[in-house]
Ligand SMILES: Nc1ncnc2c1ncn2[C@@H]1O[C@H](COP(=O)(O)OP(=O)(O)OP(=O)(O)O)[C@@H](O)[C@H]1O
């Protein structure tokens with residue numbers, strides 16, 4: 341395990357939301373994710389999973405502790421540099437997909453490269469590659485409203501991987517899908533993992549998480565357990 | 576082949592470069608215009624205020640410039656070197672006339688091109704003996720010098736002007752209004768009118784005198800004819816003086832004293848073209864009033880745009896959050912929304928300029944003016960629309976950019 345290259349390192353990360361009383365959504369989280377890992381983060385509602393993903397994804401800063409992405413310490417970076425980190429190193433997948441209704445699947449995926457400064461031809465070409473990879477080459481001109489929920493989520497996944505990120509962060513990607521399509525989406529993550537992608541999937545579905553090679557259990561902002569299944573160890 | 580190309584392409588940990596977040600300007604513009612295009616009705620309605628404001632300002636400037644240009648052309652055409660001396664009705668000025676030798680005295684002033692006296696006669700002007708004098712009221716008879724037409728730089732519309740021979744006989748030339756009121760449209764058929772108790776034959780009808788409207792309502796006869804057939808008192812009531820254009824002011828200063836050396840204060844000297852000049856100045860007062868109203872409409876339009884933009888920011892939190900997650904910096908978000916406000920106002924300004932120009936062209940043509948569309952109105956219209964857009968868009972854009980990404984995504 342220590343032989344791997346760390347993509348993500350959290351050390352004693354605390355996130356407190358101000359209020360009366362203040363909410364400690366993350367309470368001293370230490371976590372390391374290596375290149376090529378597929379990690380499931382599991383926990384009950386309100387346990388701090390989304391907060392963890394936001395902090396890891398540099399969408400939010402921790403109250404204290406250290407967050408490193410690809411070796412870059414987040415607290416040292418300005419808003420501009422954090423945005424750059426998101427545009428190049430991180431791919432997000434959200435429960436609500438967040439696709440733009442007025443754009444085709446191809447253009448939606450291409451927006452994943454919008455803030456990297458890539459030109460339109462390159463963006464569309466790589467968007468097509470990514471859509472092909474998730475099995476939607478035949479749907480590139482469809483609008484989100486013309487796609488099934490599972491297809492929409494695959495478009496969102498294609499958008500997350502189009503910039504060849506160091507890590508893909510998915511927050512309840514199966515939350516809006518039935519169990520069958522949810523399973524298919526997890527299979528897609530497993531395939532991408534097999535090709536070497538580093539992925540963190542948040543879910544409150546223990547069964548779904550159990551199929552992943554590594555499971556991090558979180559409760560009340562603390563890591564309760566961090567297990568690797570045998571299948572993953574022997575791999 | 577892997578689309579993802581992780582470890583191998585990336586290499587060791589150190590090569591996870593953060594780099595910089597950048598987006599092409601055209602992409603921001605496309606995002607802004609795209610969002611406007613998606614809500615065409617809202618876009619049109621929110622740009623309407625600016626459109627109306629700019630259209631009003633462009634039309635006001637265009638129309639006032641067109642009418643000024645027309646007035647200026649008229650003044651240039653008529654000249655500004657015509658002066659008049661009139662018998663004042665001042666203290667002790669009983670008979671309201673100038674000395675009989677006034678015009679002779681005036682013609683001795685050096686820089687003078689032409690002088691003519693006009694003697695107003697008290698005799699009535701009638702179409703025929705059956706007509707009630709009241710019916711042709713407002714018309715007057717006047718005895719004039721032959722040089723009058725040269726001094727006024729005018730000519731006859733029909734027939735001919737008086738000459739040395741006809742000036743001695745009962746022959747009359749009518750001003751344009753006088754001819755109309757008497758119902759005389761043409762000459763040459765021996766048409767006669769009754770002045771006092773004598774029949775005069777009409778030989779000519781004059782063009783209108785924009786600088787001497789009194790003469791338009793007059794029936795003009797020669798001095799000798801007046802002396803022979805009508806009342807004998809031939810002291811001039813008005814002397815028209817055409818000065819050398821270079822010395823108009825100098826001539827004007829000495830004119831009163833020259834015309835009436837004994838009572839210079841009773842000789843009223845004026846320049847008829849001054850009335851037109853005053854009209855030029857009066858126009859600009861109206862212009863600023865309407866410009867002010869246009870500016871108010873523009874301001875209201877700006878407030879409308881700000882309002883719509885603030886609502887748009889609220890509605891599009893998800894999009895803002897997504898863009899931030901995809902790597903947009905605060906500046907990119909601010910730029911996108913600012914561009915949207917600019918595009919909205921610019922659009923309104925452009926349509927406003929078009930509309931204002933159209934109004935100017937149509938109205939100017941209907942008035943027979945030349946169309947003048949001042950560049951300052953067109954450029955200024957678009958620039959002020961953009962300024963309004965920038966000001967209106969600033970607050971919503973800053974608000975959008977300061978939304979925290981997590982807050983924006985929690986929708
Ligand atoms: N912006 C905020 N301000 C205050 N409290 C917050 C905020 N965001 C989250 N919290 C609180 O922090 C805790 C963790 O929230 P978080 O969204 O991370 O939970 P979660 O594990 O993702 O839950 P779920 O499974 O329902 O999505 C919760 O108690 C929540 O109420």
Ligand SMILES: [Mg+2]
Pocket residue numbers: 389390391
């Ligand atoms: Mg959550």
